Amino acid sequence: MSVSTATLHRVISETPAQTARHARVAAGLAELERWLGDQVRLGLGQAGDRDWDDLVKRLVDAQAPGAAGLVARLERVRAAAGWPGALLSEYALLNLLAVAYRRRAELPPSLARTVLTRVGFTTSRAEVLAEPHVVDRWLVLGVRDEPLDHVTARRVWLRGQATGRPALILTFTPAAHPMDETPPPGATLEAALAFYPAAAPLRALVVDLDGEEPPGFVLPPGAVEPGPHGAFPAPDGLRGGSSAAGLGSWAVSVEEALEEVAGAVAADPWTDAWPLLLDGVVPGRADLGGLPLCPVCHDPWRLIAVSGGGPVTVAVEWTPLGLRPLTVWDDDARPVPL
Amino acid sequence: MSGPGWEEMVSTALVGTARRLYRGELLGDAAVEVVRRRAGQVALDVRDRERADPEERAAVSWEAAERLGRILGGEHGRVLGEWLAVAAGSGRRVPPHVLPDLLERGRRDRSIRAWLGVLAGRRGRWLAGLNPAWAFLLDEPTGESWEYGSPADRRAHLRAVRAADPAAARELLEGTWERETPEDRAEFAEALGVGLSMADEPFLERALDDRRREVRQSAANLLAGLPDSRLAGRMARRAAACLTVSGGRVEVRPPLECDAAMERDGVRAKPPRGIGERAWWLQQVVARAPLRMWAEPRVMLGLRISDWDAEVKAGWVRAAVLQREAGWARAMFAHDPIADLLGVLPPEEQQELAAEFVKNQDMDSQLIMVLGGVEPPWGAGLAAAVLNKIATIAASQPWNLGELARLAGERVDPELHALAGQSGAAEVAEVLRFRAEMVKELGRKELGREELGRKELGRKELGREELGRKELGRENA
Structure with a gap:
């Protein structure tokens, strides 16, 4: 690796543990780059499910779970119609991610952060909450639950009225636990959000009035109560007219x-x-x-x-x-x- | 950007750059192209789409539609028919977002289709035009006219006119009778059952010569219900030749043959399997002979009937149903409790007889059949008897409870849910509460007879089958 430690420190201050992790991730993604180069040299059709499974395992071992997740979905990509184009798209973006990680010191800080996030580095809640809070009246566009291995991922899509900003509240609940109550689609809530730092910020945490993120998705005071089964009365501003x-x-x-x-x-x-x-x-x-x-x-x-x-x-x-x-x-x- | 396009990149990657030369870095170029294409997406030019016509009817309330969604999802699924009947009876429609689930159910379940014509509204028919799986909807009545409507529309129209003005309906039918298809003639003839009178007799007598068997059968059945009809007269003469009353006995000589005249009057020559020809003919002749030719039912049932007792009594049962003779129905029910007989009696009496029957009857399929013939809503008397029975069975043979509890949940007046709660039938009480809320949401108190008409028709057919099985059993005995 030709990136100097000094440059890295300008992007993100690192502890020794983080430095060790970066070494492993760098090795894992370098292997990914070589592997992708081979695929394009030998032909897209030659890699199979087993190759991808092995690659996923090695990327997980290399502590790059984000990249591993991108490889894990290749199986589905190849099952669909028009797979050669779709597979090339995925390979190209994976390669771009590996290259971007290698050269992250040359990137603007927000994009470097996005690259790290996509690779699988997490951002601590404290870091997110330290970001500027965006206060707005947020419209719930939709809620979708996705059962994963041991947890259920819930995505709540929002858009702000004044800022026009989109937001994603992503929460994970252990499979055995009941989901927190979530405002239903069509509800609005007055709330402050803190966005995860990124080049195109989207994922956010709901901040309560004291500036701390409440556990789960709890409605701030004054927000409307959700009704059952989506039978949510339209908020005042939405009632009547087209x-x-x-x-x-x-x-x-x-x-x-x-x-x-x-x-x-x-x-x-x-x-x-x-x-x-x-x-x-x-x-x-x-x-x-x-x-x-x-x-x-x-x-x-x-x-x-x-x-x-x-x-x-x-x-x-x-x-x-x-x-x-x-x-x-x-x-x-x-x-x-x- | 000049250089290779996306398609070329894909085909090169597919065979591999080892075999096909690529100038530059393929993965890097592909990444640029992928992002360029995603960021540069443009909307397709979609031509004007055909729009649905505006609705004429008001939609049911949001809460009611939401409950329908839950019923379709399986919550108290058996009350679906009642929801649809009450909603359709109130002349409203469902809001559009429920339509796909409702039409999908209608695709699999024919029994609910008759209600969907009204309930789906214009939006529903528009959707059915887009999705061939739902095209059945286009055949359901929507309120269009006699001249131009679909067959279902015309049947509905005829039924409506008949209910309001029987003579006008008959004249309407006579005007187009010769041009109707045999299928329609059969359906239309049956519609004359409502408001039947001697004024219909000449028309029905002519229909006995129709080419279609179903038409002839319907006409014969209806004429048998008119004691002054020519058919009733002919049947009376045949019955009199078969049955002779003398000295406290009835001598029976079943017909020796089924001649063409008998067949014209609706007697079927070929018996169902397991029944002898003469027994079969006898039963049908007795069933179509006017009951008033006999003495009081109490007297007749007191007589000793030689040899053919079962056939004669089966004939009277059928006669009581066909001729809607309350006195005979009451007497025959005491003799042979069959659901069809209850249908002849006024609702209060149905419920009294059924309540009495429930008290003395063990839990068996006949109990269910009889109760199935009692029109909803069940009042306090019958409800108490049934709930009592449920409590008894729950203690002794709980595995046998299912069908009775379900029937009670569907038929008992939902306002009586507290009564069910007190009797300990928690499940029944819950269904009743659910129905009470449902009916309240739909803004009408109870399920009217008219809406249940079709459902009852289905049950009657069942009842007839049961009758057939009984006849068969007797013959075997």
């Missing part, structure tokens, strides 16, 4: 959305999810307002039913594979989870 009018201060047009995504991808090329509230879009069976839906989201019948073929306001998660609809607001401005 949904587009009520949600106007959160929603963006398709063009604005694409511009925002372009900005996020430019800042963080590994961006794989970005929450948006689209205004006045008509859903089809494979697209939403002309933007493709991700393949598993095709035939979104509930969304189509609510739209009746007309324009609706829809919360979505942008992903490189296409949009994933989260919530649609019906004629009475009621949020309908999708």
Whole structure:
């Protein structure tokens, strides 16, 4: 490695333990780089599930769990139609990550931080809470639970009314434990968020009024109570009139959305999810307002039913594979989870 | 950017740069291209999409729709039919977001389709036009006209006119009768069962010569319900030739043959398996002969009937049902408790008889069959008898409780949930409470008879099958 220790210290101050970890990660990612180079030299088709499994294990051993996670999903990439292009995309971005890690001293601090996060370095809560707090009225765009091995990951997608900023609250609950109560899609909450430092900040913690992050996702005082089964009454600002009018201060047009995504991808090329509230879009069976839906989201019948073929306001998660609809607001401005 | 495009990068990577020359660093170039493409995405130009017509009917409340969602999800799934019936009866529709789940259920479960035509609204039909799996919806009645509606629309229209003005419905039908398809004629003829009178007799008598067997059968059944009809007269003469009452005995001589005239009057020549021909003909002749040709049921049932006792009584049971003779139905129920007979009696009496029956009957399939014939909602008397039975069975044979408890949960007036709670039938009480909230949300007190009509029809068919099995059993004995 040709990076001087002095340069590294300018990016992040390191303890001896961290220095030791960086040595292991560097070795692991250097191997990843060589392996990817071999794949492109010998042909994309020659690597199989077993190669990826081995690579995942070695990256985990090298303490680069983020990179390991990116390799672990290759199996699914290759199972889908059009896999050669998708696999090359994944390889290229993995290679980019390994190179960026190797040369992180040359990157602007926020991008260097993003690279470390993607590789698998965690950011402590204290560090996050030390970031500036963003106070806003946040609209809950959607909630999605994903069962992992021993925990359930819950993603709560938000957008701020005044700042227009997207946010992701990611919490993990042990599989056996009941999930914390989460405000349902369509609810709004007045809250201060602290964003994880990144080139395109998205993940955040909810900060309570004393400036400390509460355990789990607890509603700050004054926030509306969630109702059962998504039957959440529209907040005052959303009631009456067309949904587009009520949600106007959160929603963006398709063009604005694409511009925002372009900005996020430019800042963080590994961006794989970005929450948006689209205004006045008509859903089809494979697209939403002309933007493709991700393949598993095709035939979104509930969304189509609510739209009746007309324009609706829809919360979505942008992903490189296409949009994933989260919530649609019906004629009475009621949020309908999708 | 000049240089190789994305497709070329992919095909080169696929075979490998060892075999195909690539100038530059492929993975690096690919990363730039991937990010460029993601950041440079543009929206496709989507042409104007066809929009659904605006709705005419109001939607049920959000809370009601939310409960429907839970029922479809399996919570008290058996009350689905009642939810749909009450909602459809109130002339409303479901909000659009429930439609995909509801139509998907309708695709798998035909029994609920009749309600969906109204409930799905225009949005539902628009969706059914997009998704062939839901195309069945387009065949359900929606309130369109007699001249232009779908077959289902026209049946619904005819039924509605018949209920309001029987003569107008018959004239409507006579106007187009010759042009109707055989399937429609069969359906339409059956619709005349409501508001049946002697004014329908000439039309029905002509229908006995229809080419379609189902039409002839419907007409014969309806004419048998009119004691003054020509068919009833012919049947009376046949029955009189078979049964002779003298000296406290009934001598029975079943028909020796089933001639063309008998067949024209709806007597089926070929018996079901296990029944003798003459027994079968006898039973049908007795069933279609006007009951008033006999003495009081009390008297007739007191007589000794030679040899063919079971067939004659099965005929009277069927006659009581066909001719809707309350006196005979009451008498025959005491003699042979069959659900069909209860249908002839007014609701209060159905419930009284059923309550009495429940008290003295062991837990068996006949108990369930009889209770299945008692129209909802069950009032306090029958509810108490059934809850009592549930308590008894819960103590002695709890494994046998399921169907009775389910039936009670579905049929007992939901307002009586406290009564069920007191009797210790917690499950029944819970279903009743759920239904009480449901009905309140839908803004109507109870499930009307009309909405249950179709469901009852289904049960009647079952009842007839049961009748068939009984006949068969007797023949064997």
